[in-house]
Amino acid sequence: MLYQQNATTITNCNILMLKAPLILLTVAVLSGCSVMVNTPVHSRTTDPDGFFLLRAGKIEASKVQAVADCVSDGFAGSFGIFTNSTHRMNRRAAGYRIETLVGTTLVSVSADVMDDGAVELWESKGSKLINTRSQIEAFDACTTRHLTSTSTWPVTKPGA
Secondary structure, eight states, rough: OOHHHHHHHHHHHHHHHHHHHHHHHHHHHHHHHHHOOSOOBBOOOOOGGGEEEEEEEOOOOGGGGHHHHHHHHHHHOOOTTTTTTTEEEEEETTTEEEEEEEETTTEEEEEEEESSSSSEEEEEEEGGGGGOHHHHHHHHHGGGGGBBTTTTTTTOOOOO
């Protein structure tokens, strides 16, 4: 009887020893995801040389608000279910800036829709491993039907 009780205790101890590293790893991963050190956002404002131009064009000035809303909605709907991405649209002095953020510190794609009709799409050089195709497609879908004849569409990527 004593041997059986010791064997049960040893088995329970072995199970706990196997679970302990898994529990510690889970806690470490989750705490790393929830705690942010004061890391600045990598954006076109803070790092203008960290982006390259994908699209440049001119749309009808009367369509600026509609195109900005369309791009914002397109960026919002372009994230995968397991992607830690968000988007934001800010009104600026001369138009709108719509951006996608990976996590809370990396702007991967940035679009400008200006009041005079100028539109630009920029991609971060730091987002090489991030699939930005859906944001590019959303931008194209929202802008191409309103382009004027002075548009340069698409701009060739550096090194492409």
